[in-house]
Amino acid sequence: MKRLILLIMLVISLVAYTNAQDNRFDNPTMGFGFAAGGAQGDNSGKDIWVMQYRGFFQYKIISHYLLGQAGVGYLTLEAPGVYGAGTAILDNRFLFVPFSMENFNPFLYAGIGVSKQIDKNGSDYLGMIPFGVGVQTRLGSQLLLDVSGGYNLSSSDKLDGIARSNNNLNSFTDGKNDGFFGFQVGLIYTIGGRDRAAEEAKRIKAEEDAMHARELAMAEARRIQDSTNAAKEAAHMKDAYAAEARRIQDSTNAAAEALRLKGSNITEAQRIKDSTNAANAEALRLAEQKSRDTIIVLIKGKTVILKGVNFEFNKATLTKYSETILWRAYNAMIANPNVNVVITGHTDNVGSEKYNQNLSLRRAQSVKNWLVDKGIESNRMRTVGRGKLEPIADNNTEEGRLENRRIEFYVEQ
Numbered sequence: 001m002k003r004l005i006l007l008i009m010l011v012i013s014l015v016a017y018t019n020a021q022d023n024r025f026d027n028p029t030m031g032f033g034f035a036a037g038g039a040q041g042d043n044s045g046k047d048i049w050v051m052q053y054r055g056f057f058q059y060k061i062i063s064h065y066l067l068g069q070a071g072v073g074y075l076t077l078e079a080p081g082v083y084g085a086g087t088a089i090l091d092n093r094f095l096f097v098p099f100s101m102e103n104f105n106p107f108l109y110a111g112i113g114v115s116k117q118i119d120k121n122g123s124d125y126l127g128m129i130p131f132g133v134g135v136q137t138r139l140g141s142q143l144l145l146d147v148s149g150g151y152n153l154s155s156s157d158k159l160d161g162i163a164r165s166n167n168n169l170n171s172f173t174d175g176k177n178d179g180f181f182g183f184q185v186g187l188i189y190t191i192g193g194r195d196r197a198a199e200e201a202k203r204i205k206a207e208e209d210a211m212h213a214r215e216l217a218m219a220e221a222r223r224i225q226d227s228t229n230a231a232k233e234a235a236h237m238k239d240a241y242a243a244e245a246r247r248i249q250d251s252t253n254a255a256a257e258a259l260r261l262k263g264s265n266i267t268e269a270q271r272i273k274d275s276t277n278a279a280n281a282e283a284l285r286l287a288e289q290k291s292r293d294t295i296i297v298l299i300k301g302k303t304v305i306l307k308g309v310n311f312e313f314n315k316a317t318l319t320k321y322s323e324t325i326l327w328r329a330y331n332a333m334i335a336n337p338n339v340n341v342v343i344t345g346h347t348d349n350v351g352s353e354k355y356n357q358n359l360s361l362r363r364a365q366s367v368k369n370w371l372v373d374k375g376i377e378s379n380r381m382r383t384v385g386r387g388k389l390e391p392i393a394d395n396n397t398e399e400g401r402l403e404n405r406r407i408e409f410y411v412e413q
Contacts, residue, residue, distance in 0.1 A: 025105035025136070027067060027097075028190030031058045033146060035186025039075050042151075042171055042179045043160045046079040052182055054089075060192075067095040067107070076119075077180055083160045086119035089152070091130055105136040115154065117161065127155030142190050149183035215351055216314070222348075222401065223313035296332035296409075298339050304409040309367065316362035318370060326370055329409065333376045340380045342410040343367050348401035349388045361385025367407055 035054045041047035056071030073089045091113020097105055110131040117123035132150015139145050151172065157164040159178030164170075170177040296304055308325040311317055318326075333339070345360030345367075364383040372378050393400035 025064075025097075025100040025102065025138075027060055027063060027100075027105065028058075028142075028144070028188075029060050029192025031144065031188040031190035032056075033058060033069075033071075033144075033186050033188035035146060035148075035184040037149075037182060037184035039077070039180050039182035041077040041079060041160065042181060043077070043157075043164070044079040044082045044162065045168065046082050047180075048078055048080065050076055050078050052184065054184060054186070058095075058188055061094075064100060065097050067097070069093040069095060069109075069111075075180075075182075077160060079160075083162050084119075085117045085160050087115050087159065088118050089113055089115045089128060091128060093130055095134075103137055107134055107136070108132075109134060109148065109150065115152075115159065117159075120161065123161075124156075124158060126158055129153045129155070136188070139187075144188040144190060146186045146188055147184075150181075152180050152182065154178040218350055220313055222398070222405075225398065226310050226402065226405075295335065296328045298332050298336050298341070298409070298411045300339070300411045300413045302411055304411075306367075306407045306409065309407045310405075311363055311366070314359075316359065316366045318366055323370070326367065329367075330371060330374050330376065333371065333380065340382075340412045342382055342384055342412060344384045344386055344408045344410060346386050346390060346404060346406050346408070347388050348404045349391070349395040350401070351388075353387055353389075357385050357387035357389075359385075360387045364407065 033056050035056070037052055038049045039052040040049045052073060052075035054071050054073035056069045059068045059070075061068050070092045071090075073091075074087070075089075076084060076086045078084045091111050093109045093111035095107040095109045097107045100106070108131075110129070113128040113130065114125045115128045116125050130150060130152045132148055134146065134148025134150075136144050136146050153170070153172060154177055157176040157178050159180075164176040164178070169175060170179060172179070298304065306325050306329060309322045310319045311322070312319060333341070343364045345362075345364035347356040347360050349356075351359075361383060362385070364385055368378070368381045368383050371381065388395075388404070391400070391404045392406075393403035395401050395404060
């Protein structure tokens with residue numbers, strides 16, 4: 001039985017060593033423990049297994065390598081018909097941890113202590129040397145399981161109160177020393193040490209915050225790009241309008257000069273010039289209203305993409321330039337009073353599916369509200385948000401994501 005216990009403890013140590021990882025077991029700063037188990041004397045050849053108990057205080061010496069246990073224990077060593085000795089033991093053990101894993105902490109221990117036979121008056125205090133192996137594992141944030149087994153060697157042969165003969169020597173020293181084998185299983189309530197769960201939660205929160213910040217930064221960059229594109233388009237349209245106005249003005253000047261050279265009267269020339277100026281002003285007005293008056297053709301069963309309808313960053317608020325495109329939709333609805341449409345909002349793939357679904361629906365509703373404010377009947381329109389589920393371009397490029405952020409009109413049949 002003694003050899004079996006030692007073999008089991010050796011196997012535990014070897015398995016722990018084979019599966020050792022980089023993550024170390026978090027040794028607590030201190031802890032209070034209680035253990036119970038079995039013990040068998042190594043004194044008379046007739047010793048039997050008995051119960052033993054031990055309470056102890058565990059403390060850290062060197063973070064990952066060396067711990068201490070100061071404890072007091074009790075057991076009644078017994079060999080029927082030979083002796084019985086109720087023994088108290090006070091000792092201090094040093095736990096050497098050669099390696100550790102995240103959840104297991106195998107150790108070797110050795111120490112020094114004293115024992116006294118408390119059921120016999122006048123018994124001596126005897127020196128004791130405990131040594132053995134064990135392992136600790138965590139059951140909770142502040143609770144450890146401690147399993148250990150080994151040998152307690154007495155400094156004399158008085159542990160059992162019977163002198164040893166030369167034919168009955170100690171198993172370890174081959175001398176006249178008493179001792180006993182034992183194993184114990186105990187619980188340790190710990191104080192101090194790291195809270196891995198809190199650290200992991202903090203790490204995950206930091207990663208989520210960083211990801212959200214990156215998403216916001218990317219969305220802001222896209223919004224700025226959209227605004228830049230809209231500004232370029234507006235500048236281009238302005239240049240075109242100005243060029244058209246200059247052409248009309250040049251034609252007017254040429255006509256006036258021709259009238260002058262032909263000797264036309266001043267009144268007729270002035271009339272023509274005034275008429276031309278009025279035409280020029282009307283042309284400018286029409287040019288500025290070009291995007292508003294452009295007709296969108298609504299065909300039942302067909303879908304129209306309202307390119308240029310944009311929103312403020314991370315909101316469902318329409319940009320000022322979007323109204324230029326929405327006037328086209330308004331004119332199309334006025335021109336087709338019997339048509340009903342489904343207004344569908346789409347987004348790119350940045351952000352969660354739930355967030356994009358809600359944002360696309362709110363943006364579609366903003367378009368409907370704009371048209372209702374301008375006089376289109378609310379019951380002719382219904383809104384749908386499809387989020388990032390129906391891309392029409394590659395979301396891996398900025399150009400593709402820009403195309404995917406869109407508002408569509410589907411003409412119901």
